[in-house]
Amino acid sequence: MLLQGKKILITGVANDWSMAWAIAKRASEMGAEIAMSYAMPALEKRVRPLAESIGAKFVQECNVQNDEQMDALFANIEREWGHLDCVLHAIAFSDKNELTGRYADTTRDNFKNTMDISVYSLVDITRRASRLMSNGGSIVTLTYYGGEKSVPNYNVMGVAKSALDSSVRYLASDLGRDGIRINAISAGPIMTLASSGVGGFKAMLRLNAETTPLRRNMTLDDVSGAVMYLFSDLSSGVTGEIHHVDCGYSTTGMIPNEMKDILLKNLD
Ligand code: NAD
DSSP: OTTTTOEEEEOOOOSTTOHHHHHHHHHHHTTOEEEEEESSGGGHHHHHHHHHHTTOSEEEEOOTTOHHHHHHHHHHHHHHHSOOOEEEEOOOOOOGGGSSSOGGGOOHHHHHHHHIIIIIHHHHHHHHHHTTOTTOEEEEEEEOGGGTSOOTTTHHHHHHHHHHHHHHHHHHHHHGGGTEEEEEEEEOOOOOTTGGGSTTHHHHHHHHHHHSTTSSOOOHHHHHHHHHHHHSGGGTTOOSOEEEESTTGGGOSSOOHHHHHHHHHHHO
């Protein structure tokens, strides 16, 4: 019961494939009380039964681009709980037509919208949540290696993840004096609604399974376990960190020998 009694807001559940759902379930199993938000009315029929299955305190629509809905979400948390211990930010969006082809072709409108939903939302949520974290707290966001290196098709979302990673460091610096920690998990690829919009994602998964040091893809348990650590007091001295949960992929500089042999044979 690592998270016994902690009050945790989970954003970004769209369905039972969502990383946020795996994290909500695991946190509830570890003793946390959960509140959940979802982006739009169409998602309610999927999200509400999930929330009810873990006895969530409440579940509420909140599009991060809608200030009234953001006000209402945090007012409800204050009314129901009075304070907040942890938040999961698991929100990203970009036009999928621009998650393929060249980054150079990104439109201004999609650039702005991607940054607003996927990056500014962390700043906004952190500012609002921090007002309720009178006893300190832990905020975790989900990022991806495509913000550190170029990854085919990830394009503007990679640029957004760079800004998200940087925001984690600046927010950690702002909030540390109040005992509020903020960290990111850089997760390896896993099939979800959001990731299925990235061009060539299935091929990326296949390749990843053969090339990570652990020779497998990351699982939802891998990522939720790491978030439990960051939510809990076990990570009390950790903030501003980008923690990779990617079966080691980001630590390598070259594909493994057996894959190199296959590739070179095909080139001959
Ligand atoms: P997902 O589709 O289940 O979650 C993305 C969530 O963002 C959805 O719940 C969606 O409703 C929400 N969202 C989009 N626009 C929103 C808005 N305007 N307001 C509020 N919510 C909004 O997919 P996921 O893969 O679980 O994504 C969660 C996070 O994990 C994202 O930040 C994603 O970039 C990140 N991530 C995913 C992978 C992967 O391979 N799946 C890898 C690394 C990081």
